[in-house]
Amino acid sequence: MNRYIILLTCIIIFACGKSSNPSGEYPTDEIPTPKEEVITFKLESLEGVGYFNAVLKFTVTAGNKNIRSRGVVYSTKESPTKEDELVLAASTTGSGSFEVQLDRLSEGKTYYVRPFAEKTNGIFFYGDQQKFETVSYPEPTVYLDSLTFLNQQTFETYWKMFYPWGTDHNGSARMYEGQVSLDGAGMLKIKADRTEVWEGYSTADPWLRIFYHSGAIHAKQQILVNDERPYWVVSGDFKVPTMVGSWPAFWITGAWTWPPEIDIMEFKGNNTNWQNTVTGPDWQNTSWQTTKTVVENAGSWHNYKLIMYKTSATHVAAELYIDGQKKATHTGDFVGKPFWLIINMQMEGASGGHASGPQSAEMQARNIYLAAYDVIP
Template sequence: MYGSATDHNHIHLSGNVLTPQATRSNWDEGTSTADPHLPIRYHSGAVHAKHQVRVTDEFPNYEVKGEFQAPGSPGTWPAFWLTGANSRPPESDILEYKGDNRNWFNTFRTSSDVSSTIVSVSSPGSRHEYRTRITKVSDTDVEIHYYLDGTWKAAHRANFVGKPLRVVCDLQMEGSSGSSGPGGGTYYRARNIYIGRSRA
């Protein structure tokens, strides 16, 4: 995934809409370093928020949300998620499509201890609001509530207190979303991204 202050080939911002884009390569990029070592066939965009989410006694409540038009076709893998700043997991997936019209609300406590709530969405490519509310419930645990278009969908519990999390909006291709992906450009649009916290 590519993007910088000077390279806007895969990340665009226009009219308050952020657009990560994926384009298929026509040359040999080699293979992924991750199992199952699939061939790399795309360049795509990713954005990481500068500030991190960290649930503490001082800031026990966070809200992270945005409005997205996400591709849901085979081989596309858009996401809006929280990942551990120092290690992964922890992870919380607010939006994740894997090549079809199902959104995966995931909470990874460890790589093998995962809660998933899968919701069918009639048209991921239309604009929808994805939201999570994270609340400290003990010295170690938070409750993570997931919402789609204002409707509560799930609550997962995880030991995320004090663990810094990065907010990521990215468009991956193939991998968990299947292959072969689309031959042309793929677009993922985001607007009104909000990250907020409140004191105890």
């Protein structure tokens, strides 16, 4: 019996030690995978590089099979990967060419870019690194900044009291120097106080009776869009009253004639901000472009901004913003026409009240900014 067991064991050992593939072929799980064809790229063009964008065109020169996606990866650091910024091709062709548009860049930065292609099996191939630099903003000439309200000395260096033409305008307030004050930390206040003392009538249309002492200031630097200064930025932060009878404003008006005028911030007795652009050959023939925006909590800080730039030999575009959001683009034939910049608190008139306005009202201003560029960014 033991002799038969030994013989059977030997047969089993012999069978296990012998190849199960006498033909010499590999078992299925041992067949070597063919080497993946490498994808190579060629940069065809790098164009449209601006402040925030660029357009790159590549061609896949080898390995243009079984590609699931293609595009670029980019970073401000060298050797970017898909873990950095990744943008898919905006368009492709059957020849393997593709175009990528980058539009979330920062101005004045160096970017490193590598084309990529992903095979249907998930393998990524990267091409050679490319490098480019976005356009830097030109340096502006800054005429006013947050320091001009820091103290009396800086204020008097850059600003003058009242309107450029005097103390009266189109409401029932007459401007007095004592109604304007600085808080010592870069903020200006203008307060309007009601008075029953007879002071006559305003010397400006519509010649209302004077019921208020208030304040107005204007910048010494005029604004002039021309070939030497084709692009201007005017901006400021304000807290304003919105009760009936209060009429705060931040605006520019013609230094030679009226019109022109652009109202950057103007509240007329409620929480609707008026942004107006006035054009026309003279004061009797005017055309108004008006954009109205309800500003919640106008008594809290909000930013109001104008960007004005030359679009032709005679005309400008006036982009108007509130808290960084563009509200309108107006146009006007303002090239070569100087402007005054004014901050004031007028009362009644277009804001209502009519001899029954509030006892007092106050507006606050800070971070006034005025700058010009010698090129259009």
